[in-house]
Amino acid sequence: MAKKTIKINFDTGWDLAPAPESTGHIQINNKYDLFIGGKWVKPSSGKYFETTNPADEQKLALIAEANAKDVDKAVKAARKAYDTVWSKMPAKERGKYIYRIARLIQEKAREFAVIETLDGGKPIRESRDIDIPLAAAHFFYYAGWADKLEYAFPNRKPKSLGVAGQITPWNFPLLMAAWKIAPALATGNTVVLKPAETTSLTALKLAEVIKETGLPDGVVNIVTGAGETGAAIVNHNDIDKIAFTGSTGVGKIIQNAIAGTNKKATLELGGKAANIIFEDAPLDQAVEGIINGIFFNQGHVCCAGSRLFIQESVYDIVIRKLKDRMESLIIGNPLDKNTDVGAINSKEQLTTINKYIKIGKEEGAEIYQPNCALPKNGYWCKPTLFTGVSQSSRIVQEEIFGPVLAIQTFRTVAEVIDKANNTPFGLSAGVWTDKGSKMFNVTSQLNAGIVWGNTYNKFDPTSPFGGYKESGFGREGGLHGLKAYLKF
Amino acid sequence: MSRLEILKTYKIYIGGKFPRTESGRFYTPKNGDKALGNICLSSRKDFRNAVVAARSAFGKWSGATAYNRSQVLYRIAEMLEGRRAQFVEEIILQGSKKAEAEKEVNTSIDRIIYYAGWCDKYSQIFSAVNPVATSHFNFTAPEPTGVVSVFAPEENSLIGLVSSVMPIIASGNTCVVLACENMPLCAVTFAEVLNSSDVPGGVINLLTGKRSELLEHMASHMDVNAFLYTGTDKKEMEAIQKLGVANLKRIQLKDFSKIYSSEHETPYYIEDFLEMKTTWHPIEKIGATGSGY
Secondary structure, three states, rough: OOOOOOOOOOOOOOOOOOOEEEOOOOOOOOEEEEEEEEEEEEEOOOEEEEEEOOOOEEEEEEOOOHHHHHHHHHHHHHHHHHHHHHOOOOOOHHHHHHHHHHHHHHHHHHHHHHHHHHHHHHOOOHHHOOOOOOOHHHHHHHHHOOHHHHHOOOOOEEEEEOEEEEEEEOOOOHHHHHHHHHHHHHHOOOEEOOOOOOOHHHHHHHHHHHHOOOOOOOOOOOOOOOOHHHHHHOOOOOOEHHHHHEEEEHHHHHHHHOOOOOOEEEEEOOOOEEEEOOOOOHHHHHHHHHHHHHHHHHOOOOOOOEEEEEHHHHHHHHHHHHHHHHHHHEEOOOOOOOOOEEEOHHHHHHHHHHHHHHHHHHHEOOOOOOOOOOOOOOOOOOOOEOOOOOOOOOOHHOOOOOOOOEEEEEEOHHHHHHHOOOOOOOEEEEEEEHHHHHHHHHHHOOOOOOEEEEOOOOOOOOOOOOOOOHHHEEEEEEHHHHHHHHEE | OOOOOOOOOOOEEOOOEEOOOOOOOOOOOOOEEEOOOOOOOOOHHHHHHHHHHHHHHHHHHHOOOOHHHHHHHHHHHHHHHHHHHHHHHHHOOOOOHHHHHHHHHHHHHHHHHHHHHOOHHHHHHHEEEEEEEEEEEEEEEEEOOOOEEEEEOOOOOOOOHHHHHHHHHHHOOOOEOOOOOOOOHHHHHHHHHHHOOOOOOOEEEOOOOOOHHHHHHHHHHHOOOOEEOOOHHHHHHHHHHHHHHHHHHHOEEOOOOOOOOOOOHHHHHHHHEEEEEEEEEEOEEEEEEOOOO
C-alpha cells in the first residue's frame, strides 16, 4: 500500500490584498556625482552608469563612475581632513557628530528603507525593520565609544590610523556602510567608501545626511563605481587601512595586493554556514529558523544557513514542515509589506544562482521549489532546496549567495561536527536543540565566528561579526570592532 | 689518560620524537672558526610531517583546561631552571659572554612563568557579554586559531624562541618553529626540556635549517592557519604575506630586536593568535522586548 502523506492545501483561493509601500515620499535625483571633500564632484572621466530596480528592470538613476584620479582626489580630501580637523578634534565632539548621523538616519528611516528596497530588491519589511534601524543603531553605538577608547584596551594607548578605504557589498548597502563608517569615525579615522555598483543609492543618500550633519568636509568621502574603483582604493599608497566585505575571491586579491605595504586590513568574506537540527530541537521554531536562515534577503547573506543538517530520526517531518512553510512564502513585489522573498539583486547574480541550480541537478540532487508564480519582469528565483546531496557536491562546498538550501543528514554529534567544519569557510553556524549541554558542546566545536543557538541571522551593533578560516579576519561590531581601526 | 668526551647529536623535534631530518642533510653553523655542530637541514617533508603532528595535537591541547595548560607551561619553566647551566654553556659556545648568557636564560625562564600565568586569564580580558537590543544572551569568547608557523628570531637562540612560542601555545594553538639558523643549539636542547615537561608531543615542533629553503612551504601550507614572523627583512615579510593568501593565513609581523624589553610580555601577543567566537541564544520572554526566536 502506498504511504499516505497529508499535505496542506494552500490553494484556498484566498490571497492577501496588495499592500505596497508608497514611493511618493522619497527623493531620488536623476544623476549622482561623487561626494568628495564635502562637495558633489563630477567624475573626471565624465562617465555615469545606470542603477536599476531589479524587481522591474526600470532605471532609477545615473551614478558617477570614479576612476583612479577621482579616488586620489577623495584620498587627498580624507587625508587633509584627518590632518587638519578630525585627528585634532576632541573625541567627545567627534562622537557628537556620529550621534547626529544616527539621528538623521532615524528621522529619514522611511525614505532610506524605500530606496534600499527599490535599488536592491529586498522586501520592504526587511529594509524597514532590519537594515535601516540597525544602520542607525550602529552609528548610535559607536558614537559613544569615541571618547571611551582607552577603556576598551587595558594597559594600551589606542591611536587612530589615518585614512580608511572601505568597500561594501550589495546585499545590505546602507547597513554595511554603517558597519564600516561608524567605527572608523569613532576611532578618529577619515574615510573613503565605495558602495557596490548595483546598490549605490543609499550610500549617496547617506552622503546627503552627512552633509546635513555638518561633519567637516572630507571626513567621509563616497566614490561610486565597480571593481576598478575598488582596486584604485586598495592600491592607493596613502591609505592606511582597507576594510572589505565581499567574496573570498576578491578578499584574496586584496590581501595579495597589500602584501608588503603598511596597510592594515579587515576582510569579511564568504560563508557556507551549517544549520544543524537535532531530533530534540523545538521543530517548529527550527523550521522557521531554517527558512529565515536561507531565504532572508533572498539568500544574499554571507552568513546564510545554506547547508542544513537534519538528524536522521526527524528527517521526514522536518522536510515536510519545510516544504509546507515554503509553500506559504510570499514571493514578489519587494515594496509590498507582505512580501517574504524579494527580487534577486542583479541579472549577473541570477545567472550565478541558476548556474548552481543546474549544477545541483546535474550532480543528481533532488530539487524542490514551491508552486508559486513569479513576476514577469525583473530577476527572480524561487526558494529552492536540494536533498540527496553529498559532502563533495559543489552546491554544498561553494557559496551560491542565493535562496538555495542544500540538505544533508547525520546520526551522531561527532559526525555532524566533522561535516559542518569540512569547508574552507568559517563565518557562521546554527544549532537547534533543547538540550543545553549538547548546545554548548556543539557551539564550542564549530569553527565559525558567529554561532546562533536556537535562532538564526540575528545582528546587533554590540555583537562582533566576522569569520574563521577563509571567511576572513578581523571583527566588525561591538568592542572588538574598534581594534581594526586603531594602532597601539 | 684523559676521558674522551661524548659529543651531542643535534636532532629535530616532531610530534614529541627526535628524528633526524628525512633528507639526511646537515649544515654546520660556526662561532668564528669553531663549528657548533652538524645541524639537521630540515626539508619540506620534515615541515609537512611537523604540520601533521601539530594538527593532531591541536584538538587535545586546545581542549585541555586553561588551568592544565597553565601548569604545563609552569612545568617548562621548572625544567629549564633545572638545566640552566647547560643552556648558559651553549649560549657561551655560540659566542656570548657569561653574564649575557645568564641574563638570557634567567629572562627566558621568567618569561615562561609570565605566560604560564596568562593561560587561565587572557580569555577574561578579551571576552565580552554583549548587551544586544533583542531578547538574546550574546557573548564573545576567544578560541585558538590553530596551527602556527613560526620563524624564531635570528638574533638570539633561546629568549627569542621562548618569547615567540609561549604566547602561541598559551591559548591552545600548536606550532611548527624554525629555530635561529646560526645559533640553533639552544633550540634543540629546549626541545629536550619540552619533552621532559608535560607538553604533549606535537604542540611545539622544532626544526633547524634555512629560512630560504623553508619560507615558501611554511607560509603556503594549506593546513597552517597563521604565521609569526619575528624580524625586519622586508622581502621575507612580503613573500610570507603573499604566500599566505591562499588560505587567508593570519600573519603577524613582529620586530623582536629589543627582546629584553617588557613589550614582549603582553597578553596581546596571545590575542594575535585567537579567533573571536560570538554565540547567540534566545532568552524566554523577558521584560518588554519579547521572545527572541
